[in-house]
Amino acid sequence: MKIRDLSYETFSALGANKSRSALTILGIVIGIAAVIAMTSLIGGIQQSLVSSMGLSQAHSIYVYTTDVATPLTTDVLADVKDSVSNVDFVTGTASASAAVKSDSASSSISITGAESTYFTAEGSKLTLGRFISDEDDLAARRVIVLGTSTVKSLFGSEDYNCVGKQVTIGSDKYTVIGVVDSSSSSSLSSISGAAYIPLKTLQQRLTGTTTLDQAIVYASEGANTTTVTNDTKAFLTTRLHLTDVDKQITVMSMQQIASSLDSLMTAFSVLMGAIAGISLFVGGIGIMNMMLTNVTERIREIGLRMSLGARGRDITMQFLSESIVLCVIGGILGIIVGYLTAWMLGFLVTLFEPSMSSFAPAISSTAIAVAVGVCVLIGIVFGYYPAKRAAKLNPVEALRYQ
Amino acid sequence: MNPIVLDARNLHRIYETKAGQTHALRGVTLSVRQGEFVAIMGPSGSGKSTLMNTLGCLDTPTSGQYFLEGVDIAAYTADELADVRAHRLGFVFQSFNLLPRATVLRNVMLPLIYTDIPVREREARALRALQGVDLQEDYYDHRSNELSGGQMQRVAIARALVNDPALILADEPTGNLDTATGDMVLDTFERLRSEGRTIVLITHEPGVAAHADRTVHIRDGRLWDAATGLFLDAVVAPDVPGGPQRVFLSADGAVAAPARGDVADRRVIDAVPSVAQVGVEGGPGVLGAVQVDAPVGVRPIAPRGGDVR
Structure with missing residues (x-):
């Protein structure tokens, strides 16, 4: 047939x-x-x-600690940078919840204290203005970078050009210097993406402590992130005098995740x-x-x-x-x-x-x-x-x- | 003289059933020439359907030989038999067996899908076959379940013609039709015969059998002479269509099939060309050689309307 x-x-x-x-x-x-x-x-x-x-995040290694006698601080991170090989930079963040007010609206959000390098490590995408600079951080300036979702809740529209506008956190006025795409940042720092102020500003004005919540170790181009991860973990175990490594510290590269x-x-x-x-x-x-x-x-x-x-x-x-x-x-x-x-x-x-x-x-x-x-x-x-x-x-x- | 198309020799068919053996054919020898219209008649259970199925290559005999156009197909495999059916045989059934949802044309073309005939040639063939059975062209694209019984049977006949078969086998083709429609179908068969087609028709109705050139009776799995009530060993096709068929007498019981021209010491009517029928007196095994001057125990019987010496 x-x-x-x-x-x-x-x-x-x-x-x-x-x-x-x-x-x-x-x-x-x-x-x-x-x-x-x-x-x-x-x-x-x-x-x-x-x-x-993004490509940048393939380099990022995230460090968290819990219940440690010696907390993560900027000094500790500087030691990591100096002691662990194949590390371009180490950036720390801390965060605080606060109400941010514009002229017309108020929003309770998590504010991240960040250094200039943070945005590179996170692969954040700028839609308006600029990121926080080293000078902003050193001088603990009252400047703020808002996430698009926050721009929407404060100014009514994601597309609103708010660069140069003033927002209020507590009694302090902050100048908006840039807007980042909320969805562009890594989902690992789930609370991030709402608003960023210089790390020093956050430590001085909102938290009153030098303790960091998280550090991101940025491995050099071509470096084996697994090796860097292991080296970082080993170094911090000694540096922070950890007794129970498995519970007290998490060091994880984006690739591992x-x-x-x-x-x-x-x-x-x-x-x-x-x-x-x-x-x-x-x-x-x-x-x-x-x-x-x-x-x-x-x-x-x-x-x-x-x-x-x-x-x-x-x-x-x-x-x-x-x-x-x-x-x-x-x-x-x-x-x-x-x-x-x-x-x-x-x-x-x-x-x-x-x-x-x-x-x-x-x-x-x-x-x-x-x-x-x-x-x-x-x-x-x-x-x-x-x-x-x-x-x-x-x-x-x-x-x-x- | 037309060649012999169908030549069955000493066919036996034994069915194995749970209840035991059924001997449906008990030594049937029969031949049909090209262009003949032969009726096989018998009551139900006589073995006529078994004979039909064997002649139609749907079933194989338990023993015996079956030559179709000179080729012995008794030992053919199932696939080879299917090939014979596809190319050399045409079937007409009592219940028409058309595909109800397919059009008339599609039904007629159906056998050709099992052949190598190219698609473009099939329709032409189907149209030719349909013209041969006098079905109006308006009906060609009707679905077959929209037709009357007589029309359906004519479509079925066209389907049997489409592969240009050597032999058309019709199993009670008028059984489901009223007399008038049945006569129309029989007229179609007669016309096909006059066009040189070879037709073997099975029926239990004498009126239907009367349309055929000759009738072969079957009973209890054996050929049988209706006039004398005696079993026959063989019925051989006449030399000319319409002429008297020649029969070989039978003693009751198994006998080897005589071949045509086999004179020997057997009851061979070949030696008596003008005798149309011969009956045998006596019981099993008493048969002697048939001679012109009939020997003891054998006497020629007057054929109906024939002359006897």
Whole structure:
């Protein structure tokens, strides 16, 4: 039988039972949709991580301490810079919550005290004005860089040109010198991105302490960040007289974080794959069930075709191609439904997490190819038995079948 | 003399069932020449459907030989048989067996998808076949379930013609039709015969069988002479279409199939060309050689309307 005849026979047979065909492939549609939705969501998350993790952040190593006798201070960081090799700079931050007021509005936000190098380490993107400079920090000037989200809450619009305007924190007036894109900063410092003032200004006017919350060690170009991370940790363990290293200090490079996220995602993918696999298996059984019913219903037709000269393999091919086409149609619908689901979930994510606004589900051609391949495979595996059963019918008995 | 198309020799068919063996064909020897219209008649359970299925290559005999156009196909594999069905045979069924949702044209073209005939030639062939059965052109694109019974059967006949078969097998083709429609279908068969087609038709109705050139009776899995009630070993096609068929007598019980021209010491009517039928007296195994001057225990029987020596 020619391919052309085979496809004609296949589509006319499936067309004869549209609603049953549609219901049968539901299992396949759901299974494939689940796989595609999950892989494109995960792919999207990975992509937005990569894009938010600019080149600069590949150099950044984050240091946090808890319950330490000797806290992180600017002096300690200077020692790190001097003692650990392959370090371009070390920048520290501290933060405080405060109400920031403009002429028209007030907003309670977390204010980050930052040095000039901080913006390089974080890969912040400037939309207006300038960042905090070394002079601002040394002189503890009352200048402030606002995140776009804060500009919106204080001045009503993200696009408002507020450079040169005055805002009030407590009783002090600060001059706005720049605006950064809130979503551009690393999600690691989750509270950052709202507003930045020079570190010294924050320490003198808001916290009254030289203790730092966090330090970012910026590894040199070409340096092995893992080595730098380990060296930093070893140095700080001694320098801060740590007794319980695992609990008291966290030193983590952005790359480590990304790769641990990656393995988390992989585990998640495997889990989703297993769930989707069960769904596809159930869908496959549905296909087999329908094809068996189909064969029984069309026994006379099979007998007729045999009497007209169809060989066993013509009959096998006819039923096998019906089940394959069913599965592939299910797969294509599943890909579409899955992608739409991923978009919808992505949209929900951006509603709840504005910093993920650049999120878009990423569908890979590999995922599509694998999905279609899996569908063909299901069609063959679950269609083979009914098709073989049809081909093995005795033409005489098939023609006599009532 | 037209060549022999169908030459079945000593066909046996034994079915193994849970209840035991069923001997559906017990040594059938039968030949049909090209251009003949032969009716096979028998009551239900006589083995006529088994014979039909064997002649139609849907079933293989347990023993015996079946030459179709001179080729022994008794030992063919399932695929080879399918190939014979696709290229050399045409079937007409009692219940039409059309694909209900497909158009008339598509139904007629259906057998061709199992052949190598190019797609562009198929439609031309189907149209030719449809013209041969007198179905109005308006119906060609109708779905087959929109037709009347008589129209459906004519579409089925066109489908049987489309591969230009050596042999058309019709199984009770008028069984589901009223008399008038049935007669129209039989007229179609007669016209096909006059065009040189070879037709074997199975029926249990004498009125239907009367349309054929000759009738072969079957009973209990054996050919049978309706006039004398005696079983026949073989029914051989006449030398000319419409001429008397020659029969070989049978002793009751298994006998080897005589070949055409096999004179020997057997009851061979070949030696008596003008005798149309011969009956045998006596029980199993008493048969002797047939001679012109009938020996003891064998006497020629007057054929209906024929002359006997």
